[in-house]
Amino acid sequence: MTRQRTLAALVAAAVVGALAMVLPMASASAAACAGAWNSTAVYTGGATVSYNGHNWTARWWTQNERPGGPEVWTDNGTCGGSDGGGTTPDCDHPNWQAGTFYAAGSIVRFSDGKLYRAEHDNPGYDPTISTWYWEPYTCGGGSTTPPPTTGGFVVSQAQFNQMFPNRNSFYTYNGLTAALSAYPGFAKTGSDTVRKQEAAAFLANVGHETGGLVHIVEQNTANYPHYCEPSRPYGCPAGQAAYYGRGPIQLSWNYNYKAAGDALGIDLLRNPNLVQNDAAIAWKTGLWYWNTQTGPGTMTPHNAMVNGAGFGETIRSINGGLECNGGNPGQVQSRIASYQRFVQILGTTPGGNLTC
Structure with a gap:
């Protein structure tokens, strides 16, 4: 009996000791x-x-x-x-009501138990249609399917909006992300830093070309008839004055419309207005130039950024004949300033060789 009591006491003491170690941890509260x-x-x-x-x-x-x-x-x-x-702050949102106007960004609870955010202003359409997208939680905190992603693009919509607060509504973020499939290596080559630097470099240059993504077409209409080179075998079927600058890279000349259209599988030679009427096509023409054309430079802007040549070489490839080597240092500095601001927004560094 004495031995049995001794064993029981040892077991009890061990249990108490274990509880003494566990209970303080369990009672500690989260932040x-x-x-x-x-x-x-x-x-x-x-x-x-x-x-x-x-x-x-x-x-x-x-x-x-x-x-x-x-x-x-x-x-x-x-x-x-x-x-x-x-x-969970989600639970504070109101129930959706048919026919009620909702501004872009509004969040409502729908009858399926999910939360929806208005992607655009709308007059009260059912949240299950495309003008709305899901929030990641139901009001009760359970998971739902998240909204569609942008295919891993290193620039979020909020960052894009910060870069171009006064942009023309034509230049949509969705149009840009829809165009990315045409050139899958763009902003997806190299390290995370390199990918962000390339995205920032592209957006800084197209922002410069368009006054902050404000202008869809070239502003000097007197230049319009000059962009047809009729000696080309395909001529200018859309008209002598149809090949003026359009889109984020201000695509111009009949031969560039022909080359870009052939590369993208779109007949831009006969339908150049697509570049000013379809946001995804406009962005694709900008990406076409960025990824395939050397312009007055020695390499494509894409290669300049992924191979370490630096932002200055992208300027040379886009407008080096007029701006580089002291041609217009003010314009060069304007592009550099935008690039430096954009890489800061993306949380990375600009790298070297910024000027041309």
């Missing part, structure tokens, strides 16, 4: 929840918010990019209690 994430608020790098029971820290400038998405937010773990309960 307090930061202020709830707001889809319309602007957050700079280092800002902390709470979302879906977790605290998150922004890595760089962001707006309307949900915590939990790729790269933008760092997950700091659960908040608001040991069970990670926290409050």
